[in-house]
Amino acid sequence: xxxxxxxxxxxxxxxxxxxxxxxxxxxxxxxxxxxxxxxxxxxxxxxxxxxxxxxxxxxxxxxxxxxxxxxxxxxxxxxxxxxxxxxxxxxxxxx
Numbered sequence: 001x002x003x004x005x006x007x008x009x010x011x012x013x014x015x016x017x018x019x020x021x022x023x024x025x026x027x028x029x030x031x032x033x034x035x036x037x038x039x040x041x042x043x044x045x046x047x048x049x050x051x052x053x054x055x056x057x058x059x060x061x062x063x064x065x066x067x068x069x070x071x072x073x074x075x076x077x078x079x080x081x082x083x084x085x086x087x088x089x090x091x092x093x094x095x
Contacts, residue, residue: 058084
């Protein structure tokens, strides 16, 4: 039966599960953004970090991201890879 105050049908179990899944995805996205920002800040600011150490941090961050979001390699390659490449060029003066 529709809700008289809003005119909408009451939220059923399917809608509740979809909303919970959406909230979980948003939580994972925020966690991913925080993790990637921490990696980028560490690479940018830690003067003692070597090229190999920074590269390993990026590889580990990629693995963690793909564990959180399986099958999203293309999204990672389009969003994060260019950012890390630019940071590595600037930080280690690579061409």
